[in-house]
Amino acid sequence: MMHTLEVDLGDRSYPIYIGAGLLEQQGLFAPHVAGRTVMVCTNTTVGPLYLERILGTLQLAGAKAAHSVVLPDGETYKDWPTLQRIFDALLTQHCDRKTVIVALGGGVIGDMAGFAAATYMRGVPFIQVPTTLLSQVDSSVGGKTGINHPAGKNMIGAFYQPQAVVADIATLNTLPDRELSCGLAEIIKHGAIADTDYLLQVEQWMPRLLARDAEALALVVKRSCEIKADVVSKDEREGGLRAILNFGHTFGHAIEAGMGYGQWLHGEAVGCGMVIAAQLCLRMGRLSADEAARLKKIVIEAKLPAIPPALGVDRFLELMAHDKKNDAGAIKYVLLSGLGKASTSPADEALVRQTLTDLGAG
Ligand code: NAD
Numbered sequence: 001m002m003h004t005l006e007v008d009l010g011d012r013s014y015p016i017y018i019g020a021g022l023l024e025q026q027g028l029f030a031p032h033v034a035g036r037t038v039m040v041c042t043n044t045t046v047g048p049l050y051l052e053r054i055l056g057t058l059q060l061a062g063a064k065a066a067h068s069v070v071l072p073d074g075e076t077y078k079d080w081p082t083l084q085r086i087f088d089a090l091l092t093q094h095c096d097r098k099t100v101i102v103a104l105g106g107g108v109i110g111d112m113a114g115f116a117a118a119t120y121m122r123g124v125p126f127i128q129v130p131t132t133l134l135s136q137v138d139s140s141v142g143g144k145t146g147i148n149h150p151a152g153k154n155m156i157g158a159f160y161q162p163q164a165v166v167a168d169i170a171t172l173n174t175l176p177d178r179e180l181s182c183g184l185a186e187i188i189k190h191g192a193i194a195d196t197d198y199l200l201q202v203e204q205w206m207p208r209l210l211a212r213d214a215e216a217l218a219l220v221v222k223r224s225c226e227i228k229a230d231v232v233s234k235d236e237r238e239g240g241l242r243a244i245l246n247f248g249h250t251f252g253h254a255i256e257a258g259m260g261y262g263q264w265l266h267g268e269a270v271g272c273g274m275v276i277a278a279q280l281c282l283r284m285g286r287l288s289a290d291e292a293a294r295l296k297k298i299v300i301e302a303k304l305p306a307i308p309p310a311l312g313v314d315r316f317l318e319l320m321a322h323d324k325k326n327d328a329g330a331i332k333y334v335l336l337s338g339l340g341k342a343s344t345s346p347a348d349e350a351l352v353r354q355t356l357t358d359l360g361a362g
């Protein structure tokens, strides 16, 4: 069973294929790689699990040659020296402008390999093979690629769309539980900002999703990609609407930064950030107590933290003021007006302070 979804971006449109066992489907890769040299970028965790399999599929799909580069694993390696290793591998193998780069891994590999594809020889074709739930529902859709700088995350990058995304649900069977929950945070977010029916489905299916039921996961990946693709196709370069995808992220980024990157995973911080944002919406009269409580319950059921760390209210506000998504200093919040409807708005600082204090962040 395979789902196909078309991301509608004019002449940069591309398909997303979703299903279990797609790493073995040579027919999905053949139109993009037949007669071409391919460079698979992966890391030391994902490589031993899936690299041989995809190289075999690429050969069967008619690739002229299939090379690979295996990078160290971790967000700290989403950096310039590691990017350079991709270019080194491409140049060593005499890869030309027709070479196809394949990203096999989570969002770190996808962002970095995508940026390499955007810049190598001024741009070569690129296929995303996301292997984390987060990368399947989030980072592989939307065309943002890039690396971190010591001064900030994702500071160097480009918008660059892939030729195709192949999301093999079977790869999620080896994903650590915490990483699975991180993907669920973004999935809950998609329901909360755009689709209450979907939020209800995610709520009802939570046990199946946690048990990695392939059918439930595939349908959820599909719906989440649809929601993100819909937002992105209306606002590819983040002029306005795309900002609603940051629901939970303003508070979440403060938690990630305040605790020290890597202590709380991104999705964990976003889960908790959504609980805080919902509480703020409740104080502002935008959500009912039932709605805020329901969102919190879904976050907890996804095995995500719902209680913010006691960073102190001043520290929270200071960290949020540094968020790069802000406009000219004013903190921009993504707020719900009822579940399923989101918009960006400033918020009264006193209400934000009360919200954080109530939740124990003070
Ligand atoms: P990740 O790439 O670090 O993967 C998480 C961990 O899981 C890593 O240790 C990885 O090696 C391992 N892993 C991956 N697939 C596995 C599998 N199938 N089995 C076992 N282990 C596996 O993290 P992520 O959450 O996928 O992505 C986070 C990154 O994505 C961040 O750098 C973030 O900035 C970026 N991101 C980008 C966008 C975008 O629009 N481009 C959106 C969201 C996030």
Ligand code: MG
Residues within 6 Å of the ligand: 138, 186, 249, 266, 270
């Ligand atoms: Mg996110």
